[in-house]
Amino acid sequence: MKLKVYRYHEGMAAPRYDTFQLVPSPAMTVLEALFQFQEKLDDSLAFRYSCRGAVCGTCAMLINKVPRLACRTQVESLLKGNLKVAIAPYPAIGETVPWDPEEEVLVEPLPHLPVIRDLIVDMGIFFQYYRFIAPVFRPSDPDPEKERIMDPAAVKKLETYTNCVLCAACHAACPVVGQNPEYLGPAALAKLYRFHVDPRDVEEDSTLKRADIPNGWWACDLYGNCNRVCPKGVPPRTAIEKAVAALNKEKKEA
Numbered sequence: 001m002k003l004k005v006y007r008y009h010e011g012m013a014a015p016r017y018d019t020f021q022l023v024p025s026p027a028m029t030v031l032e033a034l035f036q037f038q039e040k041l042d043d044s045l046a047f048r049y050s051c052r053g054a055v056c057g058t059c060a061m062l063i064n065k066v067p068r069l070a071c072r073t074q075v076e077s078l079l080k081g082n083l084k085v086a087i088a089p090y091p092a093i094g095e096t097v098p099w100d101p102e103e104e105v106l107v108e109p110l111p112h113l114p115v116i117r118d119l120i121v122d123m124g125i126f127f128q129y130y131r132f133i134a135p136v137f138r139p140s141d142p143d144p145e146k147e148r149i150m151d152p153a154a155v156k157k158l159e160t161y162t163n164c165v166l167c168a169a170c171h172a173a174c175p176v177v178g179q180n181p182e183y184l185g186p187a188a189l190a191k192l193y194r195f196h197v198d199p200r201d202v203e204e205d206s207t208l209k210r211a212d213i214p215n216g217w218w219a220c221d222l223y224g225n226c227n228r229v230c231p232k233g234v235p236p237r238t239a240i241e242k243a244v245a246a247l248n249k250e251k252k253e254a
């Protein structure tokens, strides 16, 4: 099989693709394949990783036209077609090079974020929107003597949303982000929803109001690519739908 990898650095007139012949070992991940590429073909290939266990979120990239974590995506499964994800198409993934999905694994940087070098993107805007919604716990009651006890049913409501590793796969897969770079995006909104459903977070104003702006909840077109690609099972689209319904109800009753 071959690994086809996007290459770009400042000063190049246009990006190019390098192809590397690889014999995958059982359960080899795309991240491990990239290490081989570095060792055997070109050690200047740039990509991010840290934990190698789907925890830090730094190794997200576009693999076979789907945003995924390189450390948890197995090469053989890709070639066998076992990892197909039916995402709604959008322009950023439409621009492609000739590529044979049965023989080649195509690795590119995440769409919707500027490329710094090879597979490394500038996450600045992603974290700017994350900071904008200020996703922090704001209890209005004084600190209790011991812990704040939570009802298990309430924990269940929010725990899915706590799994986000800020990898930006959902941001990269979102057609609305591609059309409207000022949209706060699925990751930030899902995180805000997590605090809305946290009964300990009792701000005076509704938590949802922090994104009650045209480029917040209301900009989502419910494509659902975010739910489909999230490697941690977080469902941003579901959170946004629920937030919109809650805000509409609040406005009706006001």
Ligand code: SF4
Residues within 6 Å of the ligand: 057, 163, 164, 165, 166, 167, 168, 169, 170, 171, 186, 187, 190, 229, 230, 231, 232, 233, 234, 236
């Ligand atoms: S919601 Fe999922 S896809 Fe989006 S940043 Fe968090 S972990 Fe990544």
Ligand code: FES
Residues within 6 Å of the ligand: 048, 049, 050, 051, 052, 053, 054, 055, 056, 057, 058, 059, 060, 069, 070, 071, 072
């Ligand atoms: S290296 Fe940490 S999520 Fe992949």
